[in-house]
Amino acid sequence: MHLVPADRADRRTIDGHRVCDAIAAIGEPGHVRTWADRFSLLADPKRLALLLALHRTGPLAVSDLAIATGMNDPAVSQALRLLRAAGVVEGEKEGRIVRYRVVDADIASLLKQCATSSPSGV
Numbered sequence: 001m002h003l004v005p006a007d008r009a010d011r012r013t014i015d016g017h018r019v020c021d022a023i024a025a026i027g028e029p030g031h032v033r034t035w036a037d038r039f040s041l042l043a044d045p046k047r048l049a050l051l052l053a054l055h056r057t058g059p060l061a062v063s064d065l066a067i068a069t070g071m072n073d074p075a076v077s078q079a080l081r082l083l084r085a086a087g088v089v090e091g092e093k094e095g096r097i098v099r100y101r102v103v104d105a106d107i108a109s110l111l112k113q114c115a116t117s118s119p120s121g122v
Helices: 016-026 029-043 045-057 062-069 073-085 105-116
Strands: 089-094 097-102
Touching: 029 045, 029 105, 045 062, 045 073, 045 097, 045 105, 062 073, 062 097, 073 089, 097 105
Parallel strands: none
Antiparallel strands: 089 097
């Protein structure tokens, strides 16, 4: 059980080799936290709807996203601000219009999976 941290080494294990495999599979806490933060961005149905729209259609302006998702413009702007701060979307300005698009490849891959499959049991 070489991977078991010292603060847990005195605990009784049943399958010690699997415990080590599980610890290795979990990886670094910072990496887990990063992915948990990414998943939290997708956990909100309205943000997910925005991301799915952007993923499937390409760059869209705030007002167009508001119409597509049934949200109001300020709510879309707030969600996009959060997604932009997380590096998931970027805005491209054309005159007075800003069109947003998904730029995070990992999130795009998750969105592709989300758009092409239905949740199990549904």
